Amino acid sequence: MCLGIPGQLVEIVSLDDHRAIVEVDGVRREINIGLVMGDPGGIAVGDWVLIHVGFAMTKIDEEEAANSLAFIKLLGSVYEEEIDQFAQEPELTLVADPDSSPLSSDTTEIAATNGGASSDGQEELVRP
């Protein structure tokens, strides 16, 4: 959880609500950009940020992003766990199958369950 992963802003969903889509190593997800909006130069599509638990923490340059991602990938399972969790749709409704482990839940099953829940109006996670 302590890892910061570099990602590129690909879409601003709502500036007022600080919501934007980032892409990390081909995986997209909505994050909160409120903490970096006061940075000099503001924040725009194409910028690179360091992401921690769904929040952009600081802007970084492209070279730093590439180097830092290459380095984090060297961490192997640590990186894979982080990117799995990054891609993970939250379990809005409890997955019915009691045998499914919470750490290896089938994400498509969760997504399908969520799709049926009418209360979930907004889809925060976007898959490429």
Place this chain on the structure above:
Amino acid sequence: MKFVDEYRDPAAARLAVAEITALASRLAKPGQPVKFMEVCGGHTHTIYKHGIENVLPPTVELIHGPGCPVCVIPMGRVDDAIAVAKKPGVIFTSFGDMMRVPGGSGNLLEAKAQGADVRMVYSPLDALRIAEANPDREVVFFAVGFETTAPSTAVTVLKARERGVTNFSVYCNHVTIVPPLKAILESPDLRLDGFIGPGHVSTVIGNRPYRFVPGTYGKPLVTAGFEPLDILQSIVMLLRQLTEGRCEVENQYTRAVSDGGNPKALEILAQVFELRPHFEWRGLGFISQSALKLSPEFAAFDAEIRFDVPGVRVADPKACQCGEVLKGVIKPWECKVFGTACTPETPIGTCMVSSEGACAAYYNYGRLTKIPVKSA
């Protein structure tokens, strides 16, 4: 020096190692290497993963500090979390690595197996989404982490209030980095020559809060990035300070850290949280003003007010020496249960749970090459 070849810039790494060797040989006394503590668990992970201790001369020793937020949560707080998770109607949400941390009686994964509704989240905002999707349930977020993570919790609480979400609360275990540094500097059984300062925490708090380290305690501190070369360069910077008779806070990680930190994050932290009078750290005991709780304005979102939290206190298992490991008094492999009773699969202590814990990092990467070299 075979490990250096794997670094991004092997030539720069070789130069750094050569300079470290030259400088340290002038500073170290026989049998007394120059000792630096890396505060951050991410650095500990890098050091073991990339075999940095293997490329360093014997005149430099790295001590692994308390900067793994999962590792410093005492067992009683985990038991309290489980007690809340088991309350009827509660959905308990947690980061994945916190779910395996043992309390006095099991961990959150076991509580889930026993029927508690425990769900892993990547972000506190995911916990808030679960609350909004389940208005008839009480959703609690197990907030852990240093100042890196605390702003995320704070923003989430602000969002919950803004959106009028009343079934969301935070079991707050956020800790701050400066008080444990002071506790370590005050510790009589430890001799340190300087600190490799944490990277990501410093993106939030900046470098200014560390000025007391040289100012009051006369030790240099260099904030460092996470790549092997960053660690080596920060060691060079520390050694240069010592040989030149300087003692200051320096920033090796200028790519991400500024002196003033992230003003927006600091403002939100101050708005949502206040300091606890004291907080228990695993292995370090109670440290004054070392942790955060929600300020009275946000009491409605405080799980410790909303629920009857038992306030369990559990002594660490006798065999476990996480405390000494966290203070850097012993190395992971010097603990009696390391690698035998305590492994990443069946951890006794928290240092073996998180991949950023010194024991787990060492168990996974270092033990085969280091034990014969370093064991006394």
